[in-house]
Amino acid sequence: MIRIEKVKDQYGALIDIPDIESNQSIIINNSNLTLLPALIDPHVHFRTPGHEYKENWLTAAQAAIRGGYTTVFDMPNTLPPTITEAYLHEKKTLINAQLQEIGIPLRYQLFFGADKNHLDEIVKVKHEIIGIKVFMGCSTGNLVIDDDESLEKVFRIAADNNLIVAVHAEDEHLMRERKAEFKDRKEYAVHSEIRNVQVACRAVKKAIALTERFGTKLYILHVSSNEEVRLIDRAKQAGLPVYAETTPHHLFLDTSAYPTLKGKAVVNPPLRLNSDREALFSAIHQGIIDTIGSDHAPHTVAEKEKAYGECPSGMPGIETTLKLLLNAHHENLLSLDEIISLTSKRAREIFNLGQNNDIVLVDLKKETQVSDNELKTKCGWSPYAGRILRGCPVYTILDGHCYEVT
Numbered sequence: 001m002i003r004i005e006k007v008k009d010q011y012g013a014l015i016d017i018p019d020i021e022s023n024q025s026i027i028i029n030n031s032n033l034t035l036l037p038a039l040i041d042p043h044v045h046f047r048t049p050g051h052e053y054k055e056n057w058l059t060a061a062q063a064a065i066r067g068g069y070t071t072v073f074d075m076p077n078t079l080p081p082t083i084t085e086a087y088l089h090e091k092k093t094l095i096n097a098q099l100q101e102i103g104i105p106l107r108y109q110l111f112f113g114a115d116k117n118h119l120d121e122i123v124k125v126k127h128e129i130i131g132i133k134v135f136m137g138c139s140t141g142n143l144v145i146d147d148d149e150s151l152e153k154v155f156r157i158a159a160d161n162n163l164i165v166a167v168h169a170e171d172e173h174l175m176r177e178r179k180a181e182f183k184d185r186k187e188y189a190v191h192s193e194i195r196n197v198q199v200a201c202r203a204v205k206k207a208i209a210l211t212e213r214f215g216t217k218l219y220i221l222h223v224s225s226n227e228e229v230r231l232i233d234r235a236k237q238a239g240l241p242v243y244a245e246t247t248p249h250h251l252f253l254d255t256s257a258y259p260t261l262k263g264k265a266v267v268n269p270p271l272r273l274n275s276d277r278e279a280l281f282s283a284i285h286q287g288i289i290d291t292i293g294s295d296h297a298p299h300t301v302a303e304k305e306k307a308y309g310e311c312p313s314g315m316p317g318i319e320t321t322l323k324l325l326l327n328a329h330h331e332n333l334l335s336l337d338e339i340i341s342l343t344s345k346r347a348r349e350i351f352n353l354g355q356n357n358d359i360v361l362v363d364l365k366k367e368t369q370v371s372d373n374e375l376k377t378k379c380g381w382s383p384y385a386g387r388i389l390r391g392c393p394v395y396t397i398l399d400g401h402c403y404e405v406t
Helices: 057-066 085-102 148-160 172-181 190-194 197-214 226-237 248-252 255-265 274-285 321-330 336-350
Strands: 002-005 026-029 033-037 039-044 069-074 107-113 131-135 164-168 217-220 242-246 359-369 388-398 401-404
Touching: 033 336, 039 057, 039 321, 039 336, 057 069, 057 085, 057 388, 069 388, 085 107, 131 148, 148 164, 148 197, 164 197, 172 190, 172 197, 197 217, 197 226, 226 242, 226 274, 242 274, 248 274, 248 321, 274 336, 321 336, 321 359, 321 388
Parallel strands: 002 026, 039 069, 069 107, 107 131, 131 164, 164 217, 217 242
Antiparallel strands: 033 359, 359 388, 388 401
16 A cells, blocks of 8 residues: 655645555655656657667656656657557557566557558557557658648548547648758758748648648647747637647757757757747647647667768657756746646546546655766667756656656
8 A cells, every 4th residue: 555645735735645555565754745646748759669779668668657657658650650450459569568577557558650551540440549640741750641632531530530630740842842952051950940930830730721621639749839839829719629739848948959969959840949938838828738748759879979861850858857847847937737737637638538546746846967877768868968957756656556766
């Protein structure tokens, strides 16, 4: 039995909670700890199958627990990609075996990849997936829907089967044009110019128009700019079923990071201006941004050290997201209620997840320094290395299992 006494709620009031059934016998009585719902990460890339040298569920589950997460939604751009019923079942078998091996019963859901040659597979798995992932522009892997006919078909299938469509909203055609225009530029920072805000907005407009046409539930991934926020706000004001996710790197990094981080700063969509970061925080306060997904997308240090054009896009984030958000709370950028909404409440509502007893106990006052050497992710690096952050998880409780994480 796990007994938790005299901890605080998000408003600072001392509370006791009902005992949690467990094979462990633990009493936690610490008024320095604050109880939050365990986190839900609606956007991770745990790299199984095919890229386990970057990450697998053995290491990623440990990283998730250390970050206060007990539920994750994994993306389909693996090798092979999750675009058929057979590949989905094979992936689940691998994940379950790895979680059993590490002894962490991490809760997970899987997105199914939209592939123009396998759209008939979607209906076969509609009761086994959390949603359909659409890459409107190329990112890691080869999944992309870059023609209107296929894109319309995905939105129609999703509407007919009550499935949510999660879009990586970057316009492939405009991106190719801009890549040709900037072909002689080799500095990492050109990434933000090639995949500029217009690239994102053109795709967001198209996705919203399809939602208006078919009534499809739309989840826009990694919103990164003020212009995207304004488009999403108008869609919400019009009563469309449109939801928005942002990421820790778009909240806490901007284009000024390129000189220091170099290839480690390369992500899709790219880092934006500081003014865009400010707009994202404003959008959270206004209720336009619904969730935060870590977009945990690990690559090895050696891969990220390659020249621009060869360096893959993506960065790890699941271990540091909660710490960054709690630190932002101390900087008066976010309330604890907003953090709860971003990291659990809205994801549970949008994706119709059932309730559970998972919690995370955080020490709001404790300062820690992000250190590559202490990370559980297999890639072994963080873009926030060296930062001192105030507030951190201490215990993560998942399905009656208590993990001390500091």
